[in-house]
Amino acid sequence: GDSVTQMEGPVxxxxxxxxxxxxxxxxxxxxxxxxxxxxxxxxxxxLLKATKADDKGxxxxxxxxxxxxxTSFHLEKGSVQVSDSAVYFCALITSGSARQLTxxxxxxxxxxx
Amino acid sequence: DAGVTQSPTHLIKTRGQHVTLRCSPIxxxxxxxxxxxxxxxxxxxxFQYYEKEERGRGNFPDRxxxxxxxxxxxxxxxxxxxxxDSALYLCASRTGGLAKNIQYFGAGTRLSVL
Numbered sequence: 167g168d169s170v171t172q173m174e175g176p177v178x179x180x181x182x183x184x185x186x187x188x189x190x191x192x193x194x195x196x197x198x199x200x201x202x203x204x205x206x207x208x209x210x211x212x213l214l215k216a217t218k219a220d221d222k223g224x225x226x227x228x229x230x231x232x233x234x235x236x237t238s239f240h241l242e243k244g245s246v247q248v249s250d251s252a253v254y255f256c257a258l259i260t261s262g263s264a265r266q267l268t269x270x271x272x273x274x275x276x277x278x279x
Numbered sequence: 280d281a282g283v284t285q286s287p288t289h290l291i292k293t294r295g296q297h298v299t300l301r302c303s304p305i306x307x308x309x310x311x312x313x314x315x316x317x318x319x320x321x322x323x324x325x326f327q328y329y330e331k332e333e334r335g336r337g338n339f340p341d342r343x344x345x346x347x348x349x350x351x352x353x354x355x356x357x358x359x360x361x362x363x364d365s366a367l368y369l370c371a372s373r374t375g376g377l378a379k380n381i382q383y384f385g386a387g388t389r390l391s392v393l
Contacts, residue, residue: 198380209369210384255321259380266312266335267382269321
């Protein structure tokens with residue numbers, strides 16, 4: 167079945183540091199890939215997405231590139247802020263009537279001032 | 280426009296009881312999905328409904344059931360609650376067309392089973 171593997175956290179960075187959160191996937195067919203962010207006490211917010219190989223999703227300074235050859239979708243940001251502290255989830259969805267999201271286990275990011 | 284709304288926000292139940300969680304999708308969205316998020320883990324898919332029909336079911340026991348109403352709102356029911364059912368229950372809605380793969384989540388209902 168489909169699965170998503172994220173780098174284990176938690177990750178602690180200083181403000182303005184470079185961020186990478188690794189994500190690899192296993193899926194049948196050609197999935198769409200997503201990063202969701204969850205702030206404390208809140209639901210999930212879509213951060214960015216990519217629907218086909220070599221697509222780059224970007225939003226709020228975050229970027230991720232759909233790499234079919236390495237089945238990866240790593241999240242990057244050049245300069246993190248304290249307000250980026252949250253849990254980040256990599257997810258995929260495959261075609262079919264259910265269109266259910268399969269999530270990774272999440273990576274807790276803490277950015278210190 | 281309002282986002283996905285869920286009620287109640289928090290709920291405390293005891294083992295063996297029954298619970299009903301409610302979700303109102305974004306206006307114009309006809310599909311609703313339910314996910315369970317246990318503390319420290321990623322959300323797990325429970326159900327998806329589209330146009331009031333069940334379109335998918337995750338690996339959850341029959342104690343879990345759901346339905347979708349003509350106004351596209353949805354209820355998730357859990358019978359005979361177990362301690363392990365304690366989790367954040369998330370509802371997500373999506374539209375069709377080109378954006379059909381984008382799901383928008385509510386803030387969730389946090390269920391505690393004592």
